[in-house]
Amino acid sequence: xxxxxxxxxxxxxxxxxxxxxxxxxxxxxxxxxxMQKQLIFMSVPIAIxxxxxxxxPIWGWxxxxxxxxxxxxxxxxxxxxxxxxxxxxxxxxxxxxxxxTIAMSFINLVLGTVTAIGLALLLNEIRARFFKRIVQSxxxxxxxxxWVIAAxxxxxxxxxxxxxxxxxxxxxxxxxxxxxxxxxxxYFWGIIGASNVWKEVGWGTIIYLAAITSIDPSLYxxxxxxxxxRFQKMRYVTLPGIKSTFVxxxxxxxxxxxxxxxxxxxxxxxxxxxxWSQTIDIFVVKYGIxxxxxxxxxxxxxxKTIVSVILVFIANYIAKRLGEERLV
Amino acid sequence: xxxxxxxxGRIEPIVFHTINTIFMxxxxxxxxxxxxxxxxxxxxxxxxxxxxxxxxxxRAWTMENxxxxxxxxxxxxxxxxxxxxxxxxxxxxxxxxxxxAYTLAQPQYILRKKIGMLFILTMYFNAGLIPNYFxxxxxxxxxxxxxxxLPSMVSAxxxxxxxxxxxxxxxxxxxxxxxxxxxxxxxxxxxxxxxxTPVLATVALFIAVGAWNSWFDTFLYASSDIxxxxxxxxxxKLLGSTMSTNNDPSALAGNxxxxxxxxxxxxSIRAAITIVTAVPILFVYPFLQKYFVVGLNLGSVKE
Numbered sequence: 001x002x003x004x005x006x007x008x009x010x011x012x013x014x015x016x017x018x019x020x021x022x023x024x025x026x027x028x029x030x031x032x033x034x035m036q037k038q039l040i041f042m043s044v045p046i047a048i049x050x051x052x053x054x055x056x057p058i059w060g061w062x063x064x065x066x067x068x069x070x071x072x073x074x075x076x077x078x079x080x081x082x083x084x085x086x087x088x089x090x091x092x093x094x095x096x097x098x099x100x101t102i103a104m105s106f107i108n109l110v111l112g113t114v115t116a117i118g119l120a121l122l123l124n125e126i127r128a129r130f131f132k133r134i135v136q137s138x139x140x141x142x143x144x145x146x147w148v149i150a151a152x153x154x155x156x157x158x159x160x161x162x163x164x165x166x167x168x169x170x171x172x173x174x175x176x177x178x179x180x181x182x183x184x185x186x187y188f189w190g191i192i193g194a195s196n197v198w199k200e201v202g203w204g205t206i207i208y209l210a211a212i213t214s215i216d217p218s219l220y221x222x223x224x225x226x227x228x229x230r231f232q233k234m235r236y237v238t239l240p241g242i243k244s245t246f247v248x249x250x251x252x253x254x255x256x257x258x259x260x261x262x263x264x265x266x267x268x269x270x271x272x273x274x275x276w277s278q279t280i281d282i283f284v285v286k287y288g289i290x291x292x293x294x295x296x297x298x299x300x301x302x303x304k305t306i307v308s309v310i311l312v313f314i315a316n317y318i319a320k321r322l323g324e325e326r327l328v
Numbered sequence: 329x330x331x332x333x334x335x336x337g338r339i340e341p342i343v344f345h346t347i348n349t350i351f352m353x354x355x356x357x358x359x360x361x362x363x364x365x366x367x368x369x370x371x372x373x374x375x376x377x378x379x380x381x382x383x384x385x386x387r388a389w390t391m392e393n394x395x396x397x398x399x400x401x402x403x404x405x406x407x408x409x410x411x412x413x414x415x416x417x418x419x420x421x422x423x424x425x426x427x428x429a430y431t432l433a434q435p436q437y438i439l440r441k442k443i444g445m446l447f448i449l450t451m452y453f454n455a456g457l458i459p460n461y462f463x464x465x466x467x468x469x470x471x472x473x474x475x476x477x478l479p480s481m482v483s484a485x486x487x488x489x490x491x492x493x494x495x496x497x498x499x500x501x502x503x504x505x506x507x508x509x510x511x512x513x514x515x516x517x518x519x520x521x522x523x524x525t526p527v528l529a530t531v532a533l534f535i536a537v538g539a540w541n542s543w544f545d546t547f548l549y550a551s552s553d554i555x556x557x558x559x560x561x562x563x564x565k566l567l568g569s570t571m572s573t574n575n576d577p578s579a580l581a582g583n584x585x586x587x588x589x590x591x592x593x594x595x596s597i598r599a600a601i602t603i604v605t606a607v608p609i610l611f612v613y614p615f616l617q618k619y620f621v622v623g624l625n626l627g628s629v630k631e
Contacts, residue, residue: 032438033438038512038513039431039434039437039439040439042427042428042430042512042516043427043437044439044443046428047428047439047446049481050446050450050482052463053479054450054454054455055455056463057456057462057463058455059459060455060456060460060462060463061456061459063459063462119355122351122352125348126345126349126352131349131352134356137617138356139356140613140617141360142359144541144610144613145606146541146543146563146605147541148541148563148564148567149563149602149605149606152366153362153602155567156362156366161380162380162381162382164365164383198358198359206620206621206625210625229340230341255451255452256452262544263543263544267564267567281457284457285548288457288461289457289458294458297458298458301454301456301457301458302456304454304456305454305455305456309452309453
């Protein structure tokens with residue numbers, strides 16, 4: 001780039017500095033494009049990469065409106081309209097899968113949030129800094145391990161022969177004989193919820209602890225002068241102080257309500273618990289990859305994406321109406 | 329707890345802190361126990377483990393489980409693939425994400441909002457598994473090592489973290505470099521990139537852990553190619569064979585060490601591989617803790 005152009009760039013930046021909003025005054029013109037060509041070279045190829053890997057596959061959505069057969073070329077596929085979607089919503093398996101997904105997501109969201117906030121509140125009360133640091137470090141540990149390792153740990157802990165959960169429950173006389181936790185559907189959602197808490201609760205505290213630290217200390221002092229006790233301070237100072245963090249995380253998570261997770265359910269589920277363990281993602285893998293019914297699996301995927309996007313916008317809108325921070 | 333709060337002011341803190349400390353120790357115990365148990369099983373004789381009663385410490389010490397893991401070439405190759413994909417994903421991911429974040433952090437950049445929006449949307453919008461599978465297939469990436477690197481180089485979340493960080497740097501830095509005649513890439517590479525070290529440590533950790541831990545891409549795109557198997561995928565196969573009710577030792581991954589049948593069981597092999605797979609992470613993350621705590625909070629800041 002020549003010095004003249006650079007000078008111009010510097011100059012425009014200087015003029016812009018005087019304006020209130022730096023964005024006003026920059027219009028999409030050949031002149032600005034030329035002036036910012038270095039920035040364009042640095043970012044547009046990555047944007048194109050993103051479009052190829054994240055947006056181009058939308059083309060594949062057409063499969064959901066066909067009776068797709070891999071052997072035929074695209075032009076020869078049979079178009080079936082909304083038939084795949086109709087089948088999906090009349091299919092008992094899909095309804096069950098939908099129920100499992102929403103139930104496990106909801107359990108994860110509620111349990112995950114409540115335990116993370118609870119642990120953050122209690123960690124915040126620890127005075128000994130070294131002890132606090134050690135507890136935090138250890139609590140982050142499971143987050144960094146893969147779901148494969150976590151699933152192995154869960155399976156070992158719940159094992160009928162020698163699993164620690166059965167041993168402890170027997171020692172406490174809460175159960176008479178070992179329970180086959182992973183062989184009964186009724187326990188499955190609870191196991192997923194508990195495993196998620198075990199793996200992610202420490203990680204979940206990070207953001208809440210930061211929010212708690214940023215609360216103005218004078219609020220606590222004022223509360224003390226008014227005679228507030230420890231739990232009253234938590235209730236009337238700390239919790240309101242982390243409300244906006246809570247809301248923004250809630251919005252982010254609501255968009256993922258159909259992402260109940262895939263790996264843990266896939267790894268821990270078995271023939272005996274299939275009615276409780278299958279999620280939409282597993283349904284898609286099973287029908288799409290294993291059975292080759294690409295059209296039906298794509299339709300299920302589209303349903304998931306559209307619901308997610310709609311939910312994010314609704315949550316965002318509600319947050320805006322409530323005067324809370326928004327995400328998009 | 330209610331009764332505690334109502335008690336007199338001097339006893340309350342002591343009671344509370346005692347209960348809180350005990351609770352924290354309980355949390356620590358629940359978090360750590362499975363690892364200590366796995367470690368103990370990995371060093372314990374396989375058939376002895378079946379008798380039960382192994383908690384924190386091996387009863388019949390042996391290295392056989394680890395020997396059985398490393399006797400096959402499979403595990404070395406899988407480890408090599410795991411390390412390669414982790415290193416390459418991290419290098420490319422960190423470089424590209426930071427470069428893009430640099431451009432998007434410049435208030436005067438005209439495509440800033442458009443490209444930014446394109447990335448933010450990917451956090452909620454996904455074409456779905458099947459269309460993605462067809463894309464990978466059409467790009468010729470099935471059964472290719474590049475399938476581990478290419479599809480997930482730049483994530484929206486990491487982008488937001490780095491961009492927020494760059495914006496917090498003094499704006500005068502970039503401007504004075506421009507006055508000195510430096511081009512955008514030069515400013516990015518010589519000035520901004522080195523200044524971003526704390527946040528890059530965070531992002532590098534996130535990318536590396538994600539790459540190291542993933543098995544689903546192997547399962548989906550490269551499962552038939554043993555040369556592309558990773559440690560996690562080997563673990564996953566082993567998990568399948570130990571979870572099934574039939575505890576047949578010949579179902580071991582690799583399946584080439586039949587002479588070991590008497591000594592090792594799938595459960596004890598799995599314990600050994602778990603330790604091998606988890607140890608690199610256990611050694612890295614505590615040192616990066618102060619970085620990722622800050623980084624994660626940058627990510628939660630709205631622009």
